[in-house]
Amino acid sequence: MSELLKIEGLEVSFDDPAHRGEGGVARAVRGIDLVLGSNESLALVGESGSGKTAAVKAIMRLHDPTKTRVSGRIALEGRELSAMSEREMEGIRGRLVSMVFQDPMTSLNPVLRVGDQVAEAVSLSRGLNRRSARAVALELFAKAGIPSPEALFRRYPHEFSGGMLQRAMILIALAASPKLLIADEPTTALDVTVQVQILELIERQRRELGTALILVTHDMGVVAERTERAAVMYAGRIVESGRTLELLAKPLHPYSEGLLDALPRPGTRGEKLKTIDGFAPSVFEEAPGCPFAPRCRYVQRPCLAEIPALTEAATGRRVACHRARELDLRGIA
Amino acid sequence: MRRRGSMAAMAGPATIVAGILISAIVLVSIFAPIAAPYDPDREELSSSLAPPSSAHLLGTDRLGRDLASRLAYGGRTTLLSALLVVAISTAVGTALGLVAGYRGGWVDSLLSRAFDVLLAFPALLLALVVAAAFGRGIENAIASLSVVYVPMITRLVRSACLVERKLPYVEAGRALGYSSARIMFRHILPNVAPLLLVQVAIDFGYSILDLAAMSFLGLGVQPPVSDWGAMLADARDSLLVAPRLALAPGLAIMIVVVSFNLFGDGLKESFERRRRR
């Protein structure tokens, strides 16, 4: 398996004049490193505001350049993305890398027919004329398990349910058989019953096409059987990474433990759901020490003094915690 | 009780410049009798259509009247009339809006229906029709424009009221036994005031344009009184020879209306900025 994506020292910050008093710059991503092999799947887990969406959008350069500062290296198939012109990025988007967004209702153009929007993606990637692109898109509709594909093809987004729309979005994203698919919280806006179907669709398609996957989510439960590796993000940094099953069974970072603890589990009916007390640090903040310290139940003096670096704790496992070696944390079996 | 802080808005540079311009123009108009070098109606046929000189800063018109003085006095008429239109329509519109928004009920339904239809029609056309029915003259023009501007203000105040009346401080007031009138005028109104102020500034601009239009058509001020619109109408006869006769009042109108619009926009922006905090 070759290396598909390599991110080094990625930082993303936004200008925010409304918060001039606090420095006016929101630092969403504070230096992350990631490596993804082709055909690999990685979960990027974190609460809202952890910087995960900002990080993946930076890969596709979707941020507004007038307000956003992106630094660091992003290499896709060895090519450095930050050095590319907008034109070259246009060639990469949709073709090498694709994205599925969180809310399908607002992510599709309300005044164009859904079928046409899928056909647009098809024609862009395969250079087909309108008719052939539509025919291909119709086939994809059917294969994705959308009922009465001919009828729905001609309909508008507001006539679809969220689940159906998300299927269409997935088709659009995969139309060009990209090497990497980024799914940014693809199921958060959907009903629980539909969530599983969507995740399975992504999984099926990606196996068929050999696409690598970055699955961004705040829900540890989603992660379990869907990805080979996982990385946990907190306050703009990766605090733990490793093989998903290992991480879930035995987390090395207190935050990961907290996230797993918070999952509702069978057999715990009647018990209060566990939460992690406190709030994540503000994006404008520059406190010394570990960003999780204020909320960590294992905090000690050194934690407040120095930011822990992401280091290798075991093969394939990395964690950013001063006390990682000493702590014996609980996971889910 | 006031829900937000004082109404002093943080103004941007454009707003300040606009404010200064408006104040300057208003001052000139108020002090026209003292500042104007000549009596605006004084005819001096010997110096008809004289170009600008030391004697006449902007020259004279066809009847030898000093243009600068006419501009100052004309501005007085225009601005005063606009003030009346805005004052009347705002007073009536606010009262109606408060009642409709706060009390609701059949009064609200009736007013809303009627005003929705009325709002669709352009102000000036309605004013022209009223002029047709009741005769020409500045009083009629002011009255009809005031009436025509009311629906917009009513709608604005009404929607703001609908929002405010659901807020805790209104309930608290009711619990304390305050009368509806008291709640409406002393509590809701101050919170609605910022939005209203913006509309007032913009309405000032529009009323100047509409009044000038009516005078231009000969249906507003009647001679011998003159305002900027009437001056524009007069200027048409000597357009080729003395274009400044049209450009002076025209530019004056433009500058004042731009100032009011800028001021209103600036106010709106600073109110929105404050609300976002």
Added chain:
Amino acid sequence: MLSYFARRLLQLVPALFLASVAVFAIVRLSPSDPAILLAGGRQSSPATLAAIRAKYRLGESLPRQYLAWAGGALRGDLGESYRLKQSVSSMIAQRLPLTLQLILMSMLLSLAAAVPLGVIAAANKGSALDRIITAFALAALSSPVFLTGIVGILVFAYYLGWLPAFGSGEGFFENFRYLLLPSAALALNMLALSLRVTRNGMIEALGSNYVQTAIAKGLPRRSVLLKHALRNALIPLFTVAGLQIGFLLTGTVLVEYTFGIGGIGSLLVNGIQSSDYPVIQGATLFVVAFFLLVNLAVDLLYAAIDPRIRYS
């Protein structure tokens, strides 16, 4: 879609009714004797006055008078101007083509300028270009349309001699030259609102999720702008179309007066100036009906363009 059309058509009826009542009331509200007013306010012979009294049934009750008048209006008879010795409907029919041409040219010019400018301003939001365009729109909005007209006459007709200053010609194509200045003046006045709406619409569209999807698809920027964003950005234009039509009508009246164009606007103004009540009534009723119909047409067009509306 058809049911929407039928519903809106029905809503037209009460509005027209109210308008006609109001127009009817104009003459009756005045303190003078209606017969004298309808005769044109001058000294008329008793015979003429008697004829008027009979025709408009002035002796009968108000509702009956209204019915007589409204009935006539529906049949196309809007009364007769004794002053001008012509039937009002024939005058309107004569002048209508000119006014329509003026309105059409103004609308097209206005949109042709406002939409591209709005798109450019939005695409370069915050830049100097954006500020210049916005300032230009503000100046255009704040200038009375008759001033723009006069300046236009001064520059293009007198100084440059490119275009005729007043009046109109024969037929559609010759009129084009005569109507260019007036429609430009009118368009300038109207474009501020369309420009702002287009700009705001584009800014919102450009910040939307579906535009993000379009970019993520790898669509070239131009396609994103024109195919995805613009289509959505133009929709709010329909919402303000009603306001625009109002501006348009007002402006038409003023512009026709300023440029001496023999359209319906100047008919109305001259009628008001000379207190020619049959003309005032007929022209006003026509203008109101026209206004309501155009509004209806715009609403229908809106429903045709935005699929979400058809279900409300």
